[in-house]
Amino acid sequence: MLATAVAVAAVAKAMPRRILTVLRAESLLNDGTALVLLAVTIEVVTDERPFSWSGTALAFVESYVGGIVIGVAIALLLIPVRRRLPAPLLHSALSVATPFLAYLPAELLHVSGVLAVVTCGLVTTRFGPRVIGSDARIQAIAFWEVASYLLNGALFILVGIQLPATVRALTSVSLAQAAIAACAVSVAVFGTRLLWFYSVPYLVRFLDRRPQQRDRRITAPQRLPLAWAGMRGAISLAAALTVPAVTAEGHVVEQRDAVVFITAVVIVVTLTFLGPTLPTVVRRARFPEDEVKTAELTLSRCHMSSAALRALPELAQRFGVPEAATLRMAQDIEDRMAPAPGSTRCRESVRRLELALLQVKRDTLRDLRDTGRIDDIVLRTVQEVLDVEEVRLGRKAHDAAAEASQDDPARS
Structure with missing residues (x-):
């Protein structure tokens, strides 16, 4: 399951920038809104007060808007702090603490902590280039690439660990009934998403006739990866597990075990079915450059x-x-x-020459250390410069490959 999730993330990054932006924005908005609705629903179920549409709607608005306001406030408060941090390592430490600094005040005020974290991240991203230095940014990006990979792996491992427990805890309905319901929910999840992407965009196309809107239109095959990329993840299971076992009056919440089981099965079904087939769907969409x-x-x-x-x-x-x-x-x-005129092959040869010269420098540097003419501190200092240069050459190779794919559509 973890390998499938990683493969899906890799394929998603290969999509065009606008499609990937839509998927990411949709994920943030949908998860944030769904978790707010879940929190309000749980409060209604466990609260002793009678249900009313006006009170529930007001609670939703308060939680939603309150989370956004707190997220913006925390991000703005941290901007001057980031300007005064003396060391890159402190920026990485603050980036770890920032989600907690946004989440905890929101939860204490009984508003959406998830939306507070999302909003804080968006505002920080907007002002980050002005207050975060290049050395701190390089270190933070490398840190979060590793951290996000480990966290995603841990989440899916927890999903796998939770599956046997959800089967053993299933007592309110039979296993066959729960499995049928899980399959029906899986079909409904994918069918609803498919229906949305093949109905609402056409309605928007009919109502919005602006030239810039026409420029953003995509074909029906190119819309299919958007619908296909609707895999469920560990957040869904975490949300199901937040459903309380008893109400405020001490009554047992019926069929909670079925909710957790169905959610876990939907995660497995969508990942194992939609995930492995997503690369084929993306290839057949034939996205333009x-x-x-x-x-x-x-x-x-x-x-x-x-x-x-x-x-x-x-x-x-x-x-x-x-x-x-x-x-x-x-x-x-x-x-x-x-850039000077020349074939892609010529530029690639020059890049390989520069990489080979870098390796000669590395070998010389290592020999100086091994013979005792320099110590490890000097080696690491010079090695850091060589590493930055190698990263630059790697980015040049990526740009050259992109340019080659534009020049030769058959290769893409």
Whole structure:
């Protein structure tokens, strides 16, 4: 199950940028809204007060809006803190503490802690480039790539551990009845998602005739991966487990065990059926190259290089840089803004040469350490510079591969 989840995440990243953005935004919005509705429903079930539509709607709005407000407030309070953190390691530590700093006040005020965390993350992402340095950002990204992988693995392991317990705890209905209900829910989950993506977009297309809306339209086969990527995850099981066993009056909540069992089965069914077939669905969708992303990348590089060239003479004079070095730097900026003509194979050969020279430098550095001419501290300091350079060359290879796939549609 863990391997399936990782494969699904890898395939999802191969989708066009806009499709991936829609899936991510949908996940955040749907999970946040569903968890708020669940919390309000549980409160209604376990509370001694009589049910009313107005009171329940007001509780939903309070929880939803309150979570957003607290998330924004915590993010804004942490911005000056991030500006004053002296070490990159502290930024990583604060990124771990931030979800708790947003979640706990929201829960204490009985509003949505999940929405508070999501909102805090979105606001932090918006202001992050202004308050987080490059060294802290590189370290935090590497840390969270490993942490998210381990956390996802742990969640799905917990799902697997929970499955036998849910079967043993199933007493309110028979195993056959629960299995039939789980299959029906699985079909309903996928069918509802399929119906949504093949009905609502056409309604939006009919009502919204703006040119920019027409530019964002996709074909029916390209809409299928959006519907197919509706796998359930550990959050669903965690939500089912929050259903209380007894009410405030001490009455047993009927068929709670069936709810947990059905949820666990739906997770397994959607992951094992939709997950392995998603790569085929994505390939058959035949998504076009993301020309907008390519254009924006070119725009950003050209504008950055132009701004650097304009500021170069004044900055060189301020720092007392010799004219020859300034000219070399200007030439390097111009080369990056408008790469020299040549085939993709030629550029790939140059990149391999640079990587080979890096390996020569690494071997020399290691020999100096082994012969006692430098110590481990110096080795790690120089090695860090070489690592950054190798990462840069790896990104150049990724850009070259993307460019090659654009030049040769048959390969993509």
